[in-house]
Amino acid sequence: MIFTKVRPRLSPKVRLKFDRRTDRYLLLYPETGLELNKSAMAIVHLCTGEWTIDEMVDHLIRVYTDVSPDEIRREVCGFLDVLADRGLLQRVS
Amino acid sequence: MNNEHRPYTLIAELTYRCPLRCPYCSNPSDFAGRGDEIDTDTWLRVFQEAEALGVVQLNLTGGEPLLRDDLEQLVEGAGKLELYTNLITSGIPLTFERLSRLRTLGLDSVQVSIQSSGPSVSDRIAGAPSFNRKLDAMQWVTSLALPLTMNAVLHRENISDVEALIALAERVSADRLELANTQYLGWALKNRVALLPTREQIERARTVAIEAKMRLRGKMEVLFITPDYYSEYPKSCMEGWGRRFIVVNPEGLALPCHLAHTIPGLHFEQVMQSRLADIWHHSAGFNRFRGEDWLPDPCRTCERRALDFGGCRCQAFHVVGDAGMTDPICSLAPGHGHIESARAQANRTTEIPVLFDYRTGRGCSSR
Ligand code: SF4
Numbered sequence: 445m446i447f448t449k450v451r452p453r454l455s456p457k458v459r460l461k462f463d464r465r466t467d468r469y470l471l472l473y474p475e476t477g478l479e480l481n482k483s484a485m486a487i488v489h490l491c492t493g494e495w496t497i498d499e500m501v502d503h504l505i506r507v508y509t510d511v512s513p514d515e516i517r518r519e520v521c522g523f524l525d526v527l528a529d530r531g532l533l534q535r536v537s
Numbered sequence: 538m539n540n541e542h543r544p545y546t547l548i549a550e551l552t553y554r555c556p557l558r559c560p561y562c563s564n565p566s567d568f569a570g571r572g573d574e575i576d577t578d579t580w581l582r583v584f585q586e587a588e589a590l591g592v593v594q595l596n597l598t599g600g601e602p603l604l605r606d607d608l609e610q611l612v613e614g615a616g617k618l619e620l621y622t623n624l625i626t627s628g629i630p631l632t633f634e635r636l637s638r639l640r641t642l643g644l645d646s647v648q649v650s651i652q653s654s655g656p657s658v659s660d661r662i663a664g665a666p667s668f669n670r671k672l673d674a675m676q677w678v679t680s681l682a683l684p685l686t687m688n689a690v691l692h693r694e695n696i697s698d699v700e701a702l703i704a705l706a707e708r709v710s711a712d713r714l715e716l717a718n719t720q721y722l723g724w725a726l727k728n729r730v731a732l733l734p735t736r737e738q739i740e741r742a743r744t745v746a747i748e749a750k751m752r753l754r755g756k757m758e759v760l761f762i763t764p765d766y767y768s769e770y771p772k773s774c775m776e777g778w779g780r781r782f783i784v785v786n787p788e789g790l791a792l793p794c795h796l797a798h799t800i801p802g803l804h805f806e807q808v809m810q811s812r813l814a815d816i817w818h819h820s821a822g823f824n825r826f827r828g829e830d831w832l833p834d835p836c837r838t839c840e841r842r843a844l845d846f847g848g849c850r851c852q853a854f855h856v857v858g859d860a861g862m863t864d865p866i867c868s869l870a871p872g873h874g875h876i877e878s879a880r881a882q883a884n885r886t887t888e889i890p891v892l893f894d895y896r897t898g899r900g901c902s903s904r
Pocket residue numbers: 770771835836837839840841842843845846847848863864867868869870
């Protein structure tokens with residue numbers, strides 16, 4: 445589980461690229477990549493090393509008023525888990 | 538544009554030449570001499586056309602791509618197109634200066650293939666002293682802050698070495714470790730008796746790899762690629778025929794997978810003669826196994842067909858003799874007996890010392 449006081453930052457080894465065919469962002473890393481949907485993109489935008497996970501969740505709860513806070517927390521943690529699993533995050537604490 | 542068939546990755550096989558001679562090289566083994574390689578300008582045009590088709594990843598491979606004198610120009614061209622460029626190499630011949638220049642020109646990541654965790658076995662498998670030079674190469678990659686993937690192709694001779702391979706990957710601070718089992722096509726198919734591990738060996742290696750994956754989570758990604766000879770169902774080879782990948786081989790033939798042209802009766806085009814977009818959309822070879830109409834029984838009605846597309850066409854051809862049949866790896870396939878007998882043979886021959894034949898001539902990428 446990710447410790448929620450951690451401030452995740454996207455590893456400098458990944459590249460975010462706008463995909464003009466799908467109007468989505470792609471997260472490119474060695475020999476593979478992830479296609480980001482809207483919520484994943486919103487989370488990635490906050491992976492700057494400045495936000496703690498708690499702060500990210502709070503911020504997104506304020507922006508996405510139509511989604512339940514529980515769901516937002518689950519999505520943030522789940523997606524950060526995916527990124528961490530693949531070594532795509534650095535932790536700044 | 539239709540995203541069902543959109544190439545994301547271009548695999549550019551820049552040359553067949555390679556200073557090493559690994560017996561599991563998966564390129565066609567009928568290669569005698571060195572054919573003509575396509576030139577710099579053609580490659581640069583192919584990169585452009587690939588990008589226009591939707592490609593975002595470029596794998597520069599071979600043989601040994603470092604043997605191309607114009608690698609710098611190619612990396613620079615790919616960089617201008619914002620392709621994520623991966624160099625897939627044996628690490629030989631390389632200097633720190635050259636790697637550093639490639640990085641400046643836009644190289645994004647490097648994969649170094651190693652044969653074993655120590656010099657003696659490694660150099661014997663590769664057929665040349667190479668281990669220490671690979672270590673140097675890997676250290677240069679990380680010192681330049683490029684993502685490093687260490688790739689080890691597993692077979693009977695080195696599969697008991699998995700702990701040491703993991704330790705080595707940690708020592709060189711690899712970002713990713715790929716423990717790939719040999720694909721039994723091309724040369725490796727001819728050497729299958731010598732190379733195929735037993736089920737116990739695979740299970741043990743898998744357990745070790747899973748433990749390492751948990752322990753190294755966040756530091757290093759550990760990928761254990763199960764050999765399909767011991768799986769119940771096939772993998773989706775290349776994520777589906779003509780669906781996500783384009784391979785262009787050193788002579789300029791555009792293919793859905795690097796062995797597709799070894800299947801008789803399929804027609805593929807040269808990038809010198811046709812635009813990549815025309816090839817992608819209209820090539821009879823690319824279209825042959827797209828969609829579901831071509832599917833044989835039992836795939837036609839199987840629920841897994843959207844996951845594995847009936848498996849690998851090359852394996853169906855090279856093992857069963859018909860590229861249009863279900864991949865014999867599948868336990869439901871009519872040709873599955875071929876795989877069962879290969880497994881049984883692997884289990885019988887554990888005590889027999891492994892002898893490697895050495896390839897001469899053409900190299901290939903490590904997968
Ligand atoms: S029958 Fe065909 S679709 Fe079903 S699992 Fe086997 S190979 Fe895949």
